[in-house]
Each structure stands twice: as C-alpha cells, then as structure tokens.
Amino acid sequence: MNEGGRVAVLGAGAFGTALAVALAANGPVGLWGRRIGWRGENPLLPGVTLPEAVTMTEALPAADTLLIAVPAQALGAFLTDHAAALDGRALVSCAKGIDLATGLSPARLLAEACPAATVAVLTGPSFAADIARGLPTALTLACADPSAGHRLQHQLSTPTLRLYRTTDVTGVELGGALKNVIAIAAGAAIGAGLGDSARAAIVTRGFAEMSRFAAARGAQPDTLTGLSGLGDLILTATSAQSRNFRFGQALGRGESFDPAVTVEGAATARAVARIAAAEGVEMPISALVAGLAEVRIDVKQAMELLLARPLKEE
Numbered sequence: 001m002n003e004g005g006r007v008a009v010l011g012a013g014a015f016g017t018a019l020a021v022a023l024a025a026n027g028p029v030g031l032w033g034r035r036i037g038w039r040g041e042n043p044l045l046p047g048v049t050l051p052e053a054v055t056m057t058e059a060l061p062a063a064d065t066l067l068i069a070v071p072a073q074a075l076g077a078f079l080t081d082h083a084a085a086l087d088g089r090a091l092v093s094c095a096k097g098i099d100l101a102t103g104l105s106p107a108r109l110l111a112e113a114c115p116a117a118t119v120a121v122l123t124g125p126s127f128a129a130d131i132a133r134g135l136p137t138a139l140t141l142a143c144a145d146p147s148a149g150h151r152l153q154h155q156l157s158t159p160t161l162r163l164y165r166t167t168d169v170t171g172v173e174l175g176g177a178l179k180n181v182i183a184i185a186a187g188a189a190i191g192a193g194l195g196d197s198a199r200a201a202i203v204t205r206g207f208a209e210m211s212r213f214a215a216a217r218g219a220q221p222d223t224l225t226g227l228s229g230l231g232d233l234i235l236t237a238t239s240a241q242s243r244n245f246r247f248g249q250a251l252g253r254g255e256s257f258d259p260a261v262t263v264e265g266a267a268t269a270r271a272v273a274r275i276a277a278a279e280g281v282e283m284p285i286s287a288l289v290a291g292l293a294e295v296r297i298d299v300k301q302a303m304e305l306l307l308a309r310p311l312k313e314e
C-alpha cells in the first residue's frame with residue numbers, strides 16, 4: 001500500500017507518468033512536474049487516462065518515498081534546484097544513464113547531493129507504455145541497505161509490477177545505462193540494412209563489453225545477467241518501441257531524429273567512452289556509438305572499424 005499518499009513520482013514525462021499510473025493500484029500517488037502543461041492524458045502516453053488516485057502537482061510533494069524519473073542528463077540541474085528539499089527521504093532513481101558532466105551515475109548524483117537520503121534504483125526491461133497499460137512487468141529494486149530495499153520492494157510492487165531485489169546498485173545502474181548504448185548500435189545495424197545476424201553479433205559482443213565495464217567498476221558478476229542487464233538489453237535492442245533503438249535506426253538510414261526525444265544512450269556513450277579510455281577498459285562498440293553521437297564517424301565507417309579489429313578468442 002502507498003500508506004496515504006506517501007509515494008510520489010518526480011518527473012511527469014513518459015516513464016514518471018507510467019509509474020504513477022501503476023502505483024495508483026496501491027493507493028494515492030503524487031506526480032510532480034516542473035511545467036506539466038497537460039491534464040488527464042499525457043501526450044507521451046496516448047490513450048492512458050490518469051487514475052483518480054494520482055494527484056498532479058507543480059509543488060514538490062511531502063511524500064517520504066520519491067521516485068525520480070528525470071532523464072540522467074537533466075538530473076544535475078534538477079538537483080541544483082531541489083536537493084535540499086529532497087534530503088532525508090527515500091529517493092528511488094529511475095533514470096538510465098551516466099552523467100556526461102561528472103561521469104557519475106544517477107544514484108551517485110543523488111547520494112552526493114542528498115547525503116541524508118536513502119538512495120535506491122528502480123530499473124529493468126519496461127516500456128512506459130506497457131507499464132501504463134497494466135501489462136506485466138518485472139523490474140529490479142536495488143538498495144545498498146538491505147532492510148530499506150526490502151521495504152521499498154514491497155511498497156512499490158503492484159499486481160502488475162513485480163520487483164526483484166538486490167544490493168548491487170552499481171551493477172543495476174550500469175546494466176540500465178549501457179544497454180541503451182548497445183541498443184543504438186543494434187538500431188544502426190538494422191537501419192543500415194546489415195541484417196539480424198549483424199544485430200545478434202552486436203548485442204552479444206555488446207553484452208560482453210557491458211559486463212567488462214561493470215566488473216571493472218565493482219559490480220557483482222551475476223548482476224548483468226539479470227533483468228537490468230541482459231533483460232533490458234534484449235528488450236531495447238529488439239523493439240522499435242525503444243527510442244535508443246529508433247535513434248540508431250535513423251543513424252543507419254542517414255535520417256534525422258527529433259532532438260526533443262529523450263535518447264539516453266547518446267550522451268551515455270560519450271561518458272562511457274571517456275571513462276573506459278581513462279581506465280583502460282576495452283569498449284569498442286560503445287566507443288563507436290560515441291563517435292556516431294558526436295558525428296565524428298558515420299555508420300558505414302563504424303561497421304568497417306568493427307570488422308577490421310584483430311581476430312581474437314571469444
């Protein structure tokens with residue numbers, strides 16, 4: 001149960017709205033946005049009507065559990081404005097990315113800005129439209145504090161949203177951030193007409209580099225094979241519902257892509273490439289996606305560079 005409106009979602013985009021709709025099954029939920037501009041139906045989620053249990057607000061709610069569904073690259077600015085008001089509460093990061101300005105994950109940004117908060121992460125394979133329509137979804141709730149994680153797992157599970165639990169915050173955050181980068185590469189291969197076999201190669205080798213990067217940063221070995229690594233990679237690299245995949249497809253076709261659409265993998269690829277180069281972790285696909293995002297190379301060059309790499313053991 002949401003225990004009398006003690007849960008609120010901050011960020012009224014597609015994902016924040018979908019989470020609020022799902023959590024309304026447990027009781028009252030606040031949904032905060034800076035300039036909401038819509039009532040009843042979020043244009044990013046056509047056909048989804050907000051349940052009565054969702055209260056929309058432009059004033060930060062007093063709830064003691066806050067789900068933060070602001071994009072990773074906007075989180076720094078969001079915290080500059082609101083960190084003081086958020087500190088001391090349970091803050092559940094829902095963003096999938098690495099901050100380009102600092103190289104930090106969303107949970108690290110939250111923990112540094114709000115030192116007295118309990119920080120957790122909610123992530124895994126889930127399109128906002130699926131969650132909002134009440135389709136069954138399994139996610140991972142990560143919290144370094146096991147008892148807080150247990151409490152949040154129960155507070156945020158609903159009849160259609162099944163939450164698994166872990167203490168490996170680093171691993172689940174990297175799974176969610178890195179799969180977007182690989183999904184862009186998969187989309188680029190499909191967009192360029194390279195075929196499903198090429199996509200399978202990119203997804204598999206992409207997963208190898210995701211796992212390598214996560215291990216180098218202290219993730220537990222098994223975490224990346226869970227919902228928030230392999231699970232979300234499969235979803236995002238194979239579905240045209242994914243904005244990262246569609247962005248890659250547009251690159252592969254040589255088409256433009258609406259800059260207003262949130263594509264977390266583009267900035268995250270640049271952050272990952274920078275960190276990987278500094279720390280000596282081999283991330284060839286992510287480095288090429290960074291090159292695509294910075295328009296230093298095109299998809300044809302990226303594929304030629306991948307295929308020209310030295311032959312090696314799998």
Ligand SMILES: NC(=O)C1=CN([C@@H]2O[C@H](COP(=O)(O)OP(=O)(O)OC[C@H]3O[C@@H](n4cnc5c(N)ncnc54)[C@H](O)[C@@H]3O)[C@@H](O)[C@H]2O)C=CC1
Nearest residue numbers: 012013014015016069071072074078095096126127128262
């Ligand atoms: N849409 C989806 O299917 C899923 C999204 N996510 C993650 O959720 C995060 C948010 O994505 P979406 O909701 O889809 O993006 P979106 O583009 O639909 O919405 C982003 C929202 O954040 C708000 N925002 C931006 N900067 C802000 C700031 N400084 N202060 C307050 N609000 C600000 C925007 O006004 C907008 O309402 C991303 O990290 C994404 O990877 C995770 C799982 C599924």
Ligand SMILES: O=C(CO)COP(=O)(O)O
Nearest residue numbers: 124125126127242243244
């Ligand atoms: O994270 C997601 C699915 O789990 C949403 O993916 P996109 O941001 O690529 O649409």
